Amino acid sequence: MAFTLPALPYAFDALEPHIDAQTMQIHHGKHHQAYVDNLNKAIAGTPNENKSLEELVENAGSISPAVRNNGGGHWNHTFFWHTLSANAGGSPSGKLADAINKTFGSFDEFKTKFTAAGTGRFGSGWVWLIVKPNGNLDITSTPNQDNPLMDVAETKGVPILGVDVWEHAYYLKYQNKRPDYLAAIWNVINWKKVEERF
Numbered sequence: 001m002a003f004t005l006p007a008l009p010y011a012f013d014a015l016e017p018h019i020d021a022q023t024m025q026i027h028h029g030k031h032h033q034a035y036v037d038n039l040n041k042a043i044a045g046t047p048n049e050n051k052s053l054e055e056l057v058e059n060a061g062s063i064s065p066a067v068r069n070n071g072g073g074h075w076n077h078t079f080f081w082h083t084l085s086a087n088a089g090g091s092p093s094g095k096l097a098d099a100i101n102k103t104f105g106s107f108d109e110f111k112t113k114f115t116a117a118g119t120g121r122f123g124s125g126w127v128w129l130i131v132k133p134n135g136n137l138d139i140t141s142t143p144n145q146d147n148p149l150m151d152v153a154e155t156k157g158v159p160i161l162g163v164d165v166w167e168h169a170y171y172l173k174y175q176n177k178r179p180d181y182l183a184a185i186w187n188v189i190n191w192k193k194v195e196e197r198f
């Protein structure tokens with residue numbers, strides 16, 4: 001059972017002007033597709049062939065660098081597409097809003113800390129809002145295609161929000177200005193989905 005590239009849950013231009021259509025086309029059709037293809041190559045004919053993506057990701061560190069990079073890439077991007085949507089943005093409500101206020105002081109403080117973690121990630125990686133094993137929220141960042149579910153993660157937890165800070169996620173529109181991309185991303189965060197995950 002080979003993995004396949006999931007369809008984007010919206011049109012390539014749905015996130016304009018914050019994320020441009022060409023970036024979405026390349027990001028989904030080329031980058032995400034490559035993670036799927038290389039994950040399939042890495043597990044073909046091995047005992048890992050029939051494992052779920054979650055199982056592969058959780059044990060990535062002990063399986064292989066190829067599964068860590070490409071299994072992570074497939075999981076992270078699938079999660080990312082559903083974290084975003086058109087006509088989104090605003091702020092979280094209900095229990096998630098309460099938890100964010102309690103943990104970070106306010107929604108604005110949360111955004112400042114999340115942006116700092118994403119800006120501070122040297123090179124390629126991701127920034128996450130996670131629920132830790134003790135139930136508390138936390139912000140963490142991972143290198144490359146690692147994520148907080150992995151056995152190799154420094155800070156473990158269940159992601160409810162994740163933002164790709166690889167240059168391929170923003171370079172065409174924002175060039176080297178990662179902070180501008182991270183400022184714009186709040187306009188397309190699907191808080192209903194994040195609340196659901198929480």
Ligand code: MN3
Pocket residue numbers: 027031077164166168169
């Ligand atoms: Mn990416």
